[in-house]
Amino acid sequence: GNRLMPVMVDEVAAETPDRVCFSIPRSTDLKAGFHDITFQTFANAINKTASFIEREIGRSSMFETVMYMGIQDVRYFIVLFALMKTGHKVLFSSHRNSVAGHTDLVKQTDCGIIMYTNGLSCAGIIEASRMETLCMPELDYLFDDSVHTDPYPYTKTFEQAKHHPCMVTHTTNSTGMPKPVIWTHWLLATTDAQRLVPDFDGRPTVWNKVFDSSERCYSGVPICDSAGIVTALVEVLLNGCTVVLGPPNNPTANTFEQVVTYGRVDAASLLPRTLEEIASSQTGLALLSRLKYVAYAAGSLSPRAGEILSRYTHLYSLMVSTETGSIIQHATDREDWQYMCINPKYNGIEWRPRGSLYELVFKKSNDLADVQGIFKTSLRSQECSMGDLYSKHPTKPHHWKHEGRTDD
Incomplete structure (x- = not known):
């Protein structure tokens, strides 16, 4: 950390x-393979x-x-x-x-x-x-x-x-x-510190054992955005994975199919809109079953698409944002693709009731300074709400599903 x-x-x-860190298309025609x-x-x-x-x-x-x-x-x-x-x-x-x-x-x-x-x-x-x-x-x-x-x-x-x-x-x-x-170097090092958090209820954090399992991960998230830059750097430098980049245009289901076919990938980070397209493509779904996992940004995948996709691979819903970087979340079961298992001890989170839902509020703690990304960008705050609302899993403790925003 x-x-x-x-x-x-x-x-x-x-x-x-x-050691290979990135793999890039040889030409605009992905059939030419990757370098x-x-x-x-x-x-x-x-x-x-x-x-x-x-x-x-x-x-x-x-x-x-x-x-x-x-x-x-x-x-x-x-x-x-x-x-x-x-x-x-x-x-x-x-x-x-x-x-x-x-x-x-x-x-x-x-x-x-x-x-x-x-x-x-x-x-x-x-x-x-x-x-x-x-x-x-x-x-x-x-x-x-x-x-x-x-x-x-x-x-x-x-x-x-x-x-x-x-x-x-x-x-x-x-x-x-x-x-x-x-972003400071300290904020960039947040995920590195989070990798040291022990398993919780037998579940490793997604940032170590889950993402360590991939050898070649396709990054289908725009790299002009912080999520695309930071997740790729985490995979390359912390997980020891090769990040496979597609062509520079916006990734579609067709791009995904070609990258998986010609780029020898075994996992992917994708935008929800690409996943929605893949859910309607028989070719895309068949190729999806080759992957160990697919990670996507939380809260924005339709239930219909998620139900279909989770039959073919393990989906992980991630809570990442420009202000917080990553938070400590643990591996979820395949059927819980809509949920995040959020560590109750190491994130410094308080869940505040809002009707039948809960607002996620970060509380600053000196003991958690290295793993609390939010207080590396909001230095003077003692607590911080991202304005997001969650519901509890009906049976599994510490499993939360994103339901919307406090300002909706």
């Missing part, structure tokens, strides 16, 4: 350089990018914000770590945001530089924000191991870097404009 991700990448690259990226190649790509950034804009001693707008490929992970190494913090703005939304985030985070990839138009943002621009190197160059790369180490210890900002993502507020959320 006190490890720094940029240091972990370099350590794995030194100890097991040929495995080793930790050595990934670490080299990060170092090349960090050196490039330092040459172009220098290092930062003040964690200046650099916006990254790119085609949704593995460069999101490369730029995240490269900017950590040069002392900056990256701003990831969802591709779904309007130009007004992007520029509002730029203002709120005092951002003066945008890094972009060829093939994605950022003209509107650049025009509206008057930012300095930097074009991200191409993948062919970054992954060419014959190009010499000097090491570019991240030299701080966890205690030194713990409270340093390293990434900005965002939620959407009631006006529809994005609200920035600053």
Whole structure:
């Protein structure tokens, strides 16, 4: 629970350089198969990018914000770590945001530089924000191991870097404009700390034994969003899994079918809307039965789709958010796909009755500081409600089903 991700990448690259971290499509036609990226190649790509950034804009001693707008490929992970190494913090703005939304985030985070990839138009943002621009190197160059790369180490210890900002993502507020959320290295390390929590009622946490069981997991969650970035990093660095990325467009049932067929995957993280499509596809369902599990964001899958899908694989409903990161939840039985088994002791949660339902409220506890992600973003709060309502499982204790919002 006190490890720094940029240091972990370099350590794995030194100890097991040929271990595969990501697998990416060889072309837009997924029948051409996937290209495995080793930790050595990934670490080299990060170092090349960090050196490039330092040459172009220098290092930062003040964690200046650099916006990254790119085609949704593995460069999101490369730029995240490269900017950590040069002392900056990256701003990831969802591709779904309007130009007004992007520029509002730029203002709120005092951002003066945008890094972009060829093939994605950022003209509107650049025009509206008057930012300095930097074009991200191409993948062919970054992954060419014959190009010499000097090491570019991240030299701080966890205690030194713990409270340093390293990434900005965002939620959407009631006006529809994005609200920035600053991630520190401590918040990024939350899931690592949660992996140390013991089994509960014989159930391991999903973050260790469940997700450790996969060798190749398809990430079908947009990587321009914090959920896509963080879950992929957890799988690669904590679960020892290879993350298989699909093409950069929005994942459909057809994309899922091709990735499973040609990408040799044995698990997946998917959006509820992709799962709804798969539930209506005989081909998709047949391929689903090859997977050890599918994880999805809680509360947004229709009962009809969930009932069908859970006949073919083990579905895990996850509670993750931009403000909390992950919480400690334990493995559920296959028929309880709608429920989350939420640890009553280590999350610091109070369940407050609201009619026949319960509101989830986090209560700050110094003893739980490492595993309570919410109080790493809401530093001054003593308690925090996410505004979500849950019902209890009729027979199983500590099993909760998301039912809606307090403001509905």
